[in-house]
Amino acid sequence: MDNKTTGFKLLNDTIGISVEIISNDFEKFASNTHHKIVFQIIEDEPDIFALGVLFALSLMSFTFAAPRGYSENLFIPDEEWNLEYFVQGLEFRNKKLYFMSDYVSGRLMKTDIIFEPGGKVTLMTRNRGKGAERWLIHLQGKKHIREV
Numbered sequence: 001m002d003n004k005t006t007g008f009k010l011l012n013d014t015i016g017i018s019v020e021i022i023s024n025d026f027e028k029f030a031s032n033t034h035h036k037i038v039f040q041i042i043e044d045e046p047d048i049f050a051l052g053v054l055f056a057l058s059l060m061s062f063t064f065a066a067p068r069g070y071s072e073n074l075f076i077p078d079e080e081w082n083l084e085y086f087v088q089g090l091e092f093r094n095k096k097l098y099f100m101s102d103y104v105s106g107r108l109m110k111t112d113i114i115f116e117p118g119g120k121v122t123l124m125t126r127n128r129g130k131g132a133e134r135w136l137i138h139l140q141g142k143k144h145i146r147e148v
Contacts, residue, residue, distance in 0.1 A: 006083060007055065014052030016141035018042040022120075026130055035132050037123045046119025053121060053139070054099040054113050055086055060135040061125070065107035068127070075106030 022038040041049055059081045067075040085105070091098040096116050101109040110126040125132050137143075 004082075007059075007081075007086075010052045010055045011059070014049055014056050015139065017049055017053070017139065019121075019136065019140060021136070024133070031127075033125075033127055033129055035123075035125045035128065035130060037132055037136065039121050039123070039136065041119035041121065043119070047117060049119070050097050050115045054090070054097065054115060056139055057113050057123060057135055058086055058089065058099050058101065058109075058111065060138060061101065061109045061111040061128075061132075062104060062107060064131055064135075065104075065109050065128075067106045068108040071103050071106045071108060073106070074103070079105040 018041070019039045020042050022040055023036070024038075025036045027034045040046075041053070043049065062081040062085070085101075086099070089099045089101045091100065096114050098115075099111075099113040101111050103109065108127065110128060111132075112122075112124045114122040116122075123132050123135075
């Protein structure tokens, strides 16, 4: 199984899960933002979704990220999120699985995700506006379409 196939399998096994939002805090100060969403995976065995949830949310963070400031010089327009980038951001400590990213391939990701045993997930972004709310809609397999 190659990296692309593995990524698609993680997405296929994860997209459409049920979640319940526990808290959704957004702060804006000057030109900076901080967004923290805590949610619970509502499935029989939520822990089996740990890698898939972290991969899916990190993929969305990367996909919707843009260069900012000097990172524009490092920006690769057609670059795709891959397992190498994902694994570089993973860490396991204190019985929790973490994904942390700052800039990747010239994109401002500024995304941290913590998966706790039992399926509690904390998603934090910096200087990304409220985009993480949309990522949770996609994670649940719902469409993000609004009437105009």
